[in-house]
Amino acid sequence: MRHFAIPSLSVILFVVPIARSSELLVAQPASKLWIEGTSTLKAFTCRAPEFTLKVNADGSGAVAAVLAGRRAVRTTELTIPSARLDCNNATMNEYMLKAIKANEHAAIRFSLTDYDVAANSKGAEGMVRGTLSLGGVEHPVAGAAVATDAGNGAVRIAGSYEIALSAFDLTAPTLMYGSIKVGDKVQVKFDMVLKN
16 A cells, blocks of 8 residues: 655745746836046036836835835846937047947946845935946946835935946046046936836
């Protein structure tokens, strides 16, 4: 006589993976990304008028989860066409695009690797860490970010991080035969409105 063991529910749950739902958060038209830097002449700002942002999050209530300070975001991928950076000055554009090797590397990419988040009185705040690919070189970056309710089921995530061009083997631009020098360090700032 043979005896067949009936697997317990706990074993079945361990062996059979449970599918988790995911939600794609899309950047809304109000989203902005820009770079602030300094030079021996004056400070400058370069905008990224065009970019693609993909944020995959757990479940159908990702916005509420983020605002509650829960780790709901799985992956974040940001792509910026290098040649579309605009410093609002044709000469500065030319030198900046040359400095970041825009002709050789068509895109600047950021990929989220990890983050810390905690709820606060207005939403959530934390540290974002990821990998930035600029001028053909990848380097880790980190910065602070805050999440607030943007209304109409959307979340606003704003923050910044500092990078040194030299960390990416890039040389900061110089203009007017070296009389104007751009600083090696720049601030990357973002103000993203996300919604599913």
